[in-house]
Amino acid sequence: MDSARRAKQAKQEGIEPVLLYPLRAVGNGLERGLIRVENEHLRERLEDWIARLSAHGIEPGLGGLGEGAGLGLGARLSRKHVLGSRSIEAGLTIRTSSKLYQHFGLDFEAPIAGPLFFRAETLYRNRPQEDFFGIGIAVPESGRADYKLQDRTVSASLGSRIGRGAEAGLRFGYTSARVFDGANGQVRSFGHVYGSADLPGSRGGEHLFYGAWLSADRRDSNWDPKRGALLRLSATSFDSVNHQDTGWLNYRFEVQAYRPLSTAGHVLAVRVLGDFNSRKGGSGIPFFKLARIGGHHSLRGYRVNRFADANAVAASLEYRYPIWPRFMDAMPFFDIGEVAPTPGELSWSGLRASWGVGFKVKTLQSALLRFDVALGPEGARLHLKFAPEF
Amino acid sequence: MPARMNALMTAILAALFAFELHAGARPAYCTGEPVTVDFDMESIPEPRETVQSFYYDFLDATFFQQAKQAFDLPRHFRRLAGRPKEALNVNCMDEVPDSSWFTNRNGKRRMTPEEVERGPNRGEGPAGEIWTVIRAKTEGITPGFLIRDEEGQVYQFKFDPPEYPEMATAAEVIASRLYYAAGYNVKENYIVHFTRRQLKVDPGAKRKDHLGRTHRMTEDDLDAILARVARRRNGSYRAVAGKYLDGVPKGPFSFYGMRADDPNDLIPHEHRRDLRGLRLIAAWLNDNDIREGNTLDMYVEEDGRRFLKHYLIDTGSALGSDTTHPNIDRIGNEYQFDAGEIGKAFFSLGLYRRPWQGGSQKVLHPSVGHIDVENFDPGRWKPNYPIVAFENMTDADAVWATRIILSFTDEQIRAAVKSGRFSDPEAEETLTAILIERRDRIGRYWLKRVNPLANFAVAGSNELRFENLEVKYGFAEPDQFVYRYTIRSAGDGAILDRGELRRESIPLAAARAPGVYEIEIETAGNGKPRPRLRVYVRTSDEKGPKLAGIIRTTRKHHSTWMGNQWKHSS
CATH class of the missing domain: 2.60.40.10 (Immunoglobulins)
Incomplete structure (x- = not known):
């Protein structure tokens, strides 16, 4: 017993409590906080608050502002039974982020007859810290400059649901954009680097557009797909309406395919993206409308929007497997991508590659977040996102 | 100079190493009679009640304590040398003396089957015909409530999920009987059957909603609780009635460290053999939910002395039960967050197949649930969280616990299972056979690795x-x-x-x-x-x-x- 008493005294009076004090203080603080969470039912209150908002058609959420926007927060207000009709829906989306990115959207959808529907959208975006590195696959990372993009879009669509998970339609609208120097003080401003260059769209632009789209989603889940495929196609024509010499045709496609390799959750996932722009006559393409790759959407080992040009292709291959059953998947991946002035100039030799591993944290009902650690010739990148994309 | 420094550092490390190897070693033999009672039951001032966080318990056990152990270099030295720190509450005969934590029972004197079946129970359960509901149970995940019987004694009623009648209630009673016979302090638990008419709600009864708001409890609230639990064919209900412990609750005990406000608590809990060896007894009973939150310190008065007594509570997740459903295959095989298993799965690119994956997850009987025998590996069994005391278990601790487990005869196990009051004899037979087989597997496994x-x-x-x-x-x-x-x-x-x-x-x-x-x-x-x-x-x-x-x-x-x-x- 004496040795036990001495051990207790040593533990209470010795150097160990002093050395561990900072950690213990953090631990105690965390413990007190968690006790409060439990005693005051803070988690249940939060869930209750979200459920009440949801009952009023408001869905709060994280992220949703795109790449490089910082930590985003926002909400979407949905209303059914608009204008006295049971089937007309309207929605208002508001999001902002730690980098002061903003997104305000209003949408409206109404059935016409059978599978036909009408959709109208208006959108305002403020993106104060967008990166631009120049045009082409060979531009150096040191050419990084940032600009602020404010754009507004109004569009209307006439579409048709053409089967399970598939729809197609026609879309037309108006978009205007303004370009300013960026807000990131650690990066050279866009005007300083590219002010003297004759870049189309360097002061923004106004355009009318019209086009067609087709999408088909045959994935078994949109947040944790194990099998199936997703196809998105669009063709859009843009014409300047403010006497700038810009006008182009844009063709985009995205294919995602998922193949289960076992019944234990091993999945091979592939995504191929294409973004092709064709100038109308001698017109230009605003630099902010060029096809871009880099960031968590395509080449993950590179900075967001690292490469830009008229045409871009990118592909990602992921092998997904569970490492913590039901709660976490690991996803080693390999990305390739390239940009070029014309589709004919896309070549194997110009391909850029990156690789890494991602982790998806999920519950039984949804994906909570995904983080990717990517490596490429320009260093390592960490991407964190809340959207269940790819 | 660098050579001298290296030599000095080497000497310091060697001295530390030697010191660590011999630290805490007990005398080899007694100079008098061996200590049979570790008297930690002196009167002490009333300690404060500690509050425990479920989330923090998980984080602490799963991450913080694991990190602390990883940086405990002396611990690694001792393990490398094959001389881990032995338990401190052991007498010269390598036995654990009786204390406020543990009382030698079946390991010392064979209890009769009747004693095992009765366990800690001193009465017959709630007295009288009409019981007054005084509060709805808000803790835990199973529906329940507190009643006061006609003699004024308070019991906590817990129920079975509707799809698995008798499963959780039987597990609670049987496991607590076996813990008791092994030597641990547990509640008095009774299987009771009653009809709705036997319950009345006290006018002052309260219930808390899921947001923690207090409301007056009504007969409708009681009906709502009973609608969520298993009901017998004759319309009556079955519950486990846990008698409120004597004394004042002072919060759970930790599986490491000591209570600063308990002067009797002199041995770090991670070095208590009764807690280290509990790992094997919990493995035997498949008590995967054993954790700080399922323990309780009670400030009791016995023989004129007031001190803390340490209890194991809430064993409804033992055996084949996971309280609200039968165990899934992971139970007993992997921690909820098992960094080792996750690492193996990650670095093998998902080719590593966990030993328990692909199991049948067979529900042996709706009243028994899922408890593995075929794949039960006594050396690999894990509770839901890592427990520091369990991780400190040495061969000597394992022998001690194995001897206790093997001290249970087939008849005693049958008697303990009988206390679960299964309505189907097949359920009783099935569980008895499983516990006997698991007992023998533990014996075979550990006795082969130690000096038997x-x-x-x-x-x-x-x-x-x-x-x-x-x-x-x-x-x-x-x-x-x-x-x-x-x-x-x-x-x-x-x-x-x-x-x-x-x-x-x-x-x-x-x-x-x-x-x-x-x-x-x-x-x-x-x-x-x-x-x-x-x-x-x-x-x-x-x-x-x-x-x-x-x-x-x-x-x-x-x-x-x-x-x-x-x-x-x-």
């Missing part, structure tokens, strides 16, 4: 007798074992006798003169040597030789039984 000799006694004046537990419990044949002994004088280490034999007794002719003698026993089973064991005998003029101490080593000595001789490689 136990129950030493000096017979007459010329023999040290012992039992080989592997032989005693039928896991091995007597002729598979060879024992080599060396008798030394404990004073000067002079070798007085040595020999080799196949019977379970050692002649003590060399230990007749007054003094203390060390008898080192090496055991080989099927040619494989086991860790050495040292027994101490004190001889006096008047009484002759008497057992004075036992030390089990965990060091893996490098000798091999080669036919008829020992080959030493070190």
Whole structure:
């Protein structure tokens, strides 16, 4: 017993409590906080608050502002039974982020007859810290400059649901954009680097557009797909309406395919993206409308929007497997991508590659977040996102 | 200069290493009678009630304590040297004295089957015909409520999920009976059957909603609770009635450290053998939810003294039950967050297949749930969280716990299972057979890894007798074992006798003169040597030789039984 008493005294009076004090203080603080969470039912209150908002058609959420926007927060207000009709829906989306990115959207959808529907959208975006590195696959990372993009879009669509998970339609609208120097003080401003260059769209632009789209989603889940495929196609024509010499045709496609390799959750996932722009006559393409790759959407080992040009292709291959059953998947991946002035100039030799591993944290009902650690010739990148994309 | 510094650092590390290896070692033998009661029941000022966070408990056990252990270099030194820190609350006979934590019961004196079945119960359960509901239960995940019986005694009622009648209630009672018989403090638990008419809601009864808001409890609230629980064919209900413990609750106890406000609490909990060995008993009972939150310190008054008594509570997740549903295959095989298993899965690119994956997850009986026997590996069993005391378990602790588990006879196990009051005899038979098989698997597994000799006694004046537990419990044949002994004088280490034999007794002719003698026993089973064991005998003029101490080593000595001789490689 004496040795036990001495051990207790040593533990209470010795150097160990002093050395561990900072950690213990953090631990105690965390413990007190968690006790409060439990005693005051803070988690249940939060869930209750979200459920009440949801009952009023408001869905709060994280992220949703795109790449490089910082930590985003926002909400979407949905209303059914608009204008006295049971089937007309309207929605208002508001999001902002730690980098002061903003997104305000209003949408409206109404059935016409059978599978036909009408959709109208208006959108305002403020993106104060967008990166631009120049045009082409060979531009150096040191050419990084940032600009602020404010754009507004109004569009209307006439579409048709053409089967399970598939729809197609026609879309037309108006978009205007303004370009300013960026807000990131650690990066050279866009005007300083590219002010003297004759870049189309360097002061923004106004355009009318019209086009067609087709999408088909045959994935078994949109947040944790194990099998199936997703196809998105669009063709859009843009014409300047403010006497700038810009006008182009844009063709985009995205294919995602998922193949289960076992019944234990091993999945091979592939995504191929294409973004092709064709100038109308001698017109230009605003630099902010060029096809871009880099960031968590395509080449993950590179900075967001690292490469830009008229045409871009990118592909990602992921092998997904569970490492913590039901709660976490690991996803080693390999990305390739390239940009070029014309589709004919896309070549194997110009391909850029990156690789890494991602982790998806999920519950039984949804994906909570995904983080990717990517490596490429320009260093390592960490991407964190809340959207269940790819 | 760098060479001198290196030498100095090496010397300091070597000194630390040597110090760590010998730190906390207990005396090899008693100078008097062995301590049978570790008297930690002195009166103490009333401690404050501690509050526990479920989330913090998980984070602490899963991450913080694991990180702390990873940086505990002396612990690594000791493990590398094969000399982990042994438990501190052990007497010279390598036994755990009775304390406010543990009372030697079946391991010391075989209880009758009736005593096992009755367990800690002193009464017959809630008294009278009409019980008053005084509060709805808000803690935990199962619906329930508190009642006051006609004698004013308070009980907590817990129920079974509708799809698995009797599963959780039987698990709660059976596991607590076996914990009790093993030596731990548990609640009085009773299986009760009642009808709705026997319950009335007290006008002052309260319930809390899921947001923690307090409301007056109504008869409708009671009906709502009962609508979520299993109901018997005749319309009555079955519940486990847990009697409120005597004393004042002071929060859960931790599986490491000591309570600062309990002067009786002198032994770090991670070095208590009763908590270290609990790992095997919990493994036997598949009590995966054993954790800080399912323990309770009660400030009790006994024999005029007021002190803290330490209880295991809430065993409804034991055996085949996970309280609201049968166990999933992971239970008992992997922590909720198991960094080792996650790492294996990650680095093998998902090719690593967990041993439990692909199991049948068969529900043996709706009242039993899912408890594995075929894939039960006593060395790999894990609760939901890592528990520091469990991770500190040494071979000596394992032998202690294994001996307790093996002390349960088939009849005693059957009696414990009977306390679950299964309505279907098949459920009772199934669970009894499983517990017997799991008991034997634990015995086979651990006794093969340790020195299986136990129950030493000096017979007459010329023999040290012992039992080989592997032989005693039928896991091995007597002729598979060879024992080599060396008798030394404990004073000067002079070798007085040595020999080799196949019977379970050692002649003590060399230990007749007054003094203390060390008898080192090496055991080989099927040619494989086991860790050495040292027994101490004190001889006096008047009484002759008497057992004075036992030390089990965990060091893996490098000798091999080669036919008829020992080959030493070190």
